[in-house]
Amino acid sequence: MDLVYLAISATFVNNILLAQYLGNCPFLGVSKKLETAFGMAAAVVFVTILAATFTWSVSAYVLRPYDLEFLQTLTFILIIASLVQLVGIILKKMSRTLYNALGVYLPLITTNCAVMGVALLIAKKELGFIEMLVYSSTSAVGYGIALILFAGHRERLQISAVPKSMQGTAVALVTAGIMALAFMGFQGMAS
Amino acid sequence: MANTFTETLTAGLWRRIPPFRLVLGLCPALAVTMSAENGLGMGLATAFVLILSNGAISSLRNVIPSKVRIASYIVIIATLVSIVEILMKAYFFPLSEQLGIYIPLIVVNCIVLGRAEGFASKNPPFISMVDGLSVGIGYAISLTLIGSLRETFGAGTWFGIPVFSESFEPMTFLVSAPGAFITIGALLALQNIFSRWRGEKFIQG
Numbered sequence: 289m290d291l292v293y294l295a296i297s298a299t300f301v302n303n304i305l306l307a308q309y310l311g312n313c314p315f316l317g318v319s320k321k322l323e324t325a326f327g328m329a330a331a332v333v334f335v336t337i338l339a340a341t342f343t344w345s346v347s348a349y350v351l352r353p354y355d356l357e358f359l360q361t362l363t364f365i366l367i368i369a370s371l372v373q374l375v376g377i378i379l380k381k382m383s384r385t386l387y388n389a390l391g392v393y394l395p396l397i398t399t400n401c402a403v404m405g406v407a408l409l410i411a412k413k414e415l416g417f418i419e420m421l422v423y424s425s426t427s428a429v430g431y432g433i434a435l436i437l438f439a440g441h442r443e444r445l446q447i448s449a450v451p452k453s454m455q456g457t458a459v460a461l462v463t464a465g466i467m468a469l470a471f472m473g474f475q476g477m478a479s
Numbered sequence: 480m481a482n483t484f485t486e487t488l489t490a491g492l493w494r495r496i497p498p499f500r501l502v503l504g505l506c507p508a509l510a511v512t513m514s515a516e517n518g519l520g521m522g523l524a525t526a527f528v529l530i531l532s533n534g535a536i537s538s539l540r541n542v543i544p545s546k547v548r549i550a551s552y553i554v555i556i557a558t559l560v561s562i563v564e565i566l567m568k569a570y571f572f573p574l575s576e577q578l579g580i581y582i583p584l585i586v587v588n589c590i591v592l593g594r595a596e597g598f599a600s601k602n603p604p605f606i607s608m609v610d611g612l613s614v615g616i617g618y619a620i621s622l623t624l625i626g627s628l629r630e631t632f633g634a635g636t637w638f639g640i641p642v643f644s645e646s647f648e649p650m651t652f653l654v655s656a657p658g659a660f661i662t663i664g665a666l667l668a669l670q671n672i673f674s675r676w677r678g679e680k681f682i683q684g
Binding site: 366 | 503504505506509510549550553554557558560561564565579580583584586587588589592655656657658659660661663664665667668669671672675
């Protein structure tokens with residue numbers, strides 16, 4: 289039951305994008321079209337789960353037992369950066385279709401703070417292995433949901449008459465704000 | 480020389496002030512600006528990293544092979560961020576608790592990497608540090624501005640000091656998540672209006 293609670297909380301209530309404000313640069317960058325948003329969402333889910341697993345293992349078996357927690361930032365970013373490179377190479381070799389679908393988004397993910405943010409939140413909350421898996425996958429799915437929904441909004445925005453000074457990023461941010469308001473409605477479900 | 484110096488120094492304060500002109504580094508701009516104090520603290524921490532990382536990267540620009548430059552930049556930046564993290568825990572503990580995971584997340588703040596790649600990798604150390612200073616201070620000013628707006632109207636205080644009389648009902652909405660997005664959106668729109676009024680080039684679009 290606790291795991292269900294954790295899952296709902298990570299996906300909706302504490303949505304990584306709209307309530308924790310992580311990963312906003314790619315959020316505004318790739319959400320102009322629904323197709324690219326799907327690609328980015330899939331890539332984020334994939335990399336977040338992998339990165340969380342690796343950083344969790346390093347943090348639990350190396351950093352914490354040897355009192356090296358001050359190296360956390362450095363290790364995590366290096367793990368994530370090299371993981372992204374490695375995933376790119378492996379995907380290229382193993383599955384051409386998957387690489388074509390996700391490949392272009394992979395380099396962007398290194399600087400996506402959602403991946404690093406999830407890893408850091410897990411370390412901060414000191415979750416166990418199963419909880420870590422649930423938390424990272426549901427957080428990433430929450431990110432994906434918000435990204436895809438937002439891309440739908442932005443496609444509509446392109447054909448509607450927006451005041452001149454609000455065009456572009458300004459109106460996108462206000463739309464995101466209204467979406468965040470809607471997500472606040474989930475607050476009663478879990479905390 | 481003197482000309483490029485002043486130009487670099489002032490560019491970050493208006494012509495490419497982040498996160499408005501240079502739409503980078505939005506995550507901390509949204510996340511930590513609940514109050515003016517948090518905004519200022521975050522801005523100064525980022526400015527510190529930016530100055531030193533620009534200096535270090537531009538001193539090493541002829542040594543780092545271009546193929547692995549991004550990875551090397553990340554290592555340099557991560558080291559500096561760890562230093563900031565430890566210093567803040569030692570001297571500003573309450574602030575570092577409030578900023579939480581957003582301090583280590585300076586590593587993935589696109590402004591730092593963006594200035595490293597866009598400026599420091601092509602220019603000598605001194606001018607790069609000036610660029611870091613100007614963009615960093617610009618970022619700190621913006622974050623403080625956003626924080627001030629949200630804190631004044633959302634909580635009725637500024638840097639913790641009450642500014643309104645008792646009868647003022649704070650708009651709590653501004654302090655919570657949606658308020659952040661809408662405040663920055665509104666500020667961007669204001670800046671667009673201002674740019675158009677001055678007849679400057681319309682950047683966002």
